[in-house]
Amino acid sequence: MADQKKFLLNETDIPKRWYNVQADLDVPLAPALHPGTGQPAGPDDFAPLFPMDLIMQEVSQDRWIDIPEPVRDVYRIWRPTPLFRATGLEKALGTPAKIFYKYEGGSPAGSHKPNTAVAQAYYNSIAGTKRISTETGAGQWGSALSFACQQFGIEAKVFMVRASFDQKPYRKSMMQTWGGTVTASPSDETNAGRTILEGDPESPGSLGIAISEAVEVAAGDADTKYSLGSVLNHVLMHQTVIGQEAMQQMEMAGGLPDMVIGCAGGGSNLAGIAFPFVPEKLAGRDIRFIAVEPAAAPSLTKGKFAYDFGDAIGMTPLLKMHTLGHTFVPNPIHAGGLRYHGMAPLVSAMADAGLIEARSYNQTECFDAAVLFASTEGIIPAPEPTHALKAAIDEALICKETGEEKSILFHLCGHGHLDLSAYDNYFSGNMVDYALPPEEIAAAMESVPQI
Numbered sequence: 001m002a003d004q005k006k007f008l009l010n011e012t013d014i015p016k017r018w019y020n021v022q023a024d025l026d027v028p029l030a031p032a033l034h035p036g037t038g039q040p041a042g043p044d045d046f047a048p049l050f051p052m053d054l055i056m057q058e059v060s061q062d063r064w065i066d067i068p069e070p071v072r073d074v075y076r077i078w079r080p081t082p083l084f085r086a087t088g089l090e091k092a093l094g095t096p097a098k099i100f101y102k103y104e105g106g107s108p109a110g111s112h113k114p115n116t117a118v119a120q121a122y123y124n125s126i127a128g129t130k131r132i133s134t135e136t137g138a139g140q141w142g143s144a145l146s147f148a149c150q151q152f153g154i155e156a157k158v159f160m161v162r163a164s165f166d167q168k169p170y171r172k173s174m175m176q177t178w179g180g181t182v183t184a185s186p187s188d189e190t191n192a193g194r195t196i197l198e199g200d201p202e203s204p205g206s207l208g209i210a211i212s213e214a215v216e217v218a219a220g221d222a223d224t225k226y227s228l229g230s231v232l233n234h235v236l237m238h239q240t241v242i243g244q245e246a247m248q249q250m251e252m253a254g255g256l257p258d259m260v261i262g263c264a265g266g267g268s269n270l271a272g273i274a275f276p277f278v279p280e281k282l283a284g285r286d287i288r289f290i291a292v293e294p295a296a297a298p299s300l301t302k303g304k305f306a307y308d309f310g311d312a313i314g315m316t317p318l319l320k321m322h323t324l325g326h327t328f329v330p331n332p333i334h335a336g337g338l339r340y341h342g343m344a345p346l347v348s349a350m351a352d353a354g355l356i357e358a359r360s361y362n363q364t365e366c367f368d369a370a371v372l373f374a375s376t377e378g379i380i381p382a383p384e385p386t387h388a389l390k391a392a393i394d395e396a397l398i399c400k401e402t403g404e405e406k407s408i409l410f411h412l413c414g415h416g417h418l419d420l421s422a423y424d425n426y427f428s429g430n431m432v433d434y435a436l437p438p439e440e441i442a443a444a445m446e447s448v449p450q451i
């Protein structure tokens with residue numbers, strides 16, 4: 001009989017708790033620092049921006065946190081998600097390795113992001129929030145949050161980077177379909193936006209500017225809160241439903257994997273698939289965790305583990321993380337979700353402790369991998385997870401050399417149906433690789449505060 005292709009769970013298997021890896025780390029995380037005073041920021045400092053339940057999750061040391069039933073109810077729309085064995089890819093590579101992938105592309109927004117968007121919208125709804133403001137680059141986060149807010153009767157106000165607003169109208173249409181209000185950033189609705197527009201009426205915007213606008217709107221209105229789609233501890237924790245399901249599915253497929261691989265932009269999809277396996281590793285099992293980033297934004301592989309701001313302007317609390325400097329402007333690679341100057345403090349601390357390894361690739365080799373994957377497995381990956389895919393293929397090819405039958409699990413965290421212009425670019429031969437040169441890294445690093 002042919003090898004089993006996919007491993008499916010029932011709705012009753014949707015995890016009932018999120019896993020908080022903070023409880024299992026030897027060294028406590030360095031606290032966030034207040035941007036003005038440089039002192040550790042307390043819950044009250046965050047209260048204007050986030051509901052208290054989420055602030056408490058951010059600092060919680062509890063190993064497990066119950067998932068509220070209304071959140072699991074919405075998860076039921078697309079969870080549990082399938083785990084596949086990449087039998088076609090294995091055959092094409094001629095590897096003795098077993099390659100598995102967990103696929104989050106079946107969510108309404110087409111990525112893993114609704115796992116946290118739904119949780120955040122729920123906690124805001126029970127706290128009486130009327131509106132959530134946020135920023136979005138290419139639109140993945142804005143669409144996930146618009147969907148989630150609509151489920152709980154909250155208005156979503158999304159500041160979308162002007163360049164993407166003009167170039168990527170379809171994600172804007174998704175947000176509008178789910179009732180979100182989309183504003184091109186910089187806008188004339190905020191002081192931050194007006195200041196930028198006075199200097200440059202044609203400004204294409206940036207994620208840093210859009211964050212400033214969204215934070216300003218939330219800080220200035222008691223009924224509005226702010227929301228972030230990655231980086232923070234509670235966001236990473238919400239994503240652990242992915243890895244908990246994957247553990248059950250890997251057991252069905254014959255046992256725990258030898259390695260777990262995810263792409264890393266802010267760190268949330270990697271954390272989601274990998275963190276639930278951490279207790280196994282700490283108990284002595286030989287499992288490797290591999291974070292894969294673009295050579296154009298190599299925060300884990302080339303950045304410094306230091307306190308830095310989360311936004312470009314320096315309004316947010318300082319987080320201790322791997323950073324390329326908050327003024328770093330990445331090249332316009334297609335994996336828009338991986339173009340962030342920093343990395344989640346939890347992923348950063350675990351990389352620093354040697355629990356997570358990191359590597360980087362150029363985008364063209366990732367698209368080579370993506371086209372091979374689509375031709376063997378059918379699914380067209382989003383540009384971001386092609387980085388994880390490329391690492392999985394490289395590891396499978398090492399197994400081909402050594403003859404080892406390792407089990408490789410990678411995270412296919414989204415489909416690429418709204419990224420086909422990137423594929424066009426690849427097929428027309430216009431795709432350019434941008435490995436960040438050492439002198440540019442050094443220059444960007446100058447903006448890291450001396451703390």
Ligand SMILES: *Cc1c(COP(=O)(O)O)cnc(C)c1O
Binds near residue numbers: 229265
């Ligand atoms: C946003 C996004 C990412 C990057 O964010 P992480 O927090 O690193 O997961 C990766 N892949 C997809 C499909 C995304 O939408």
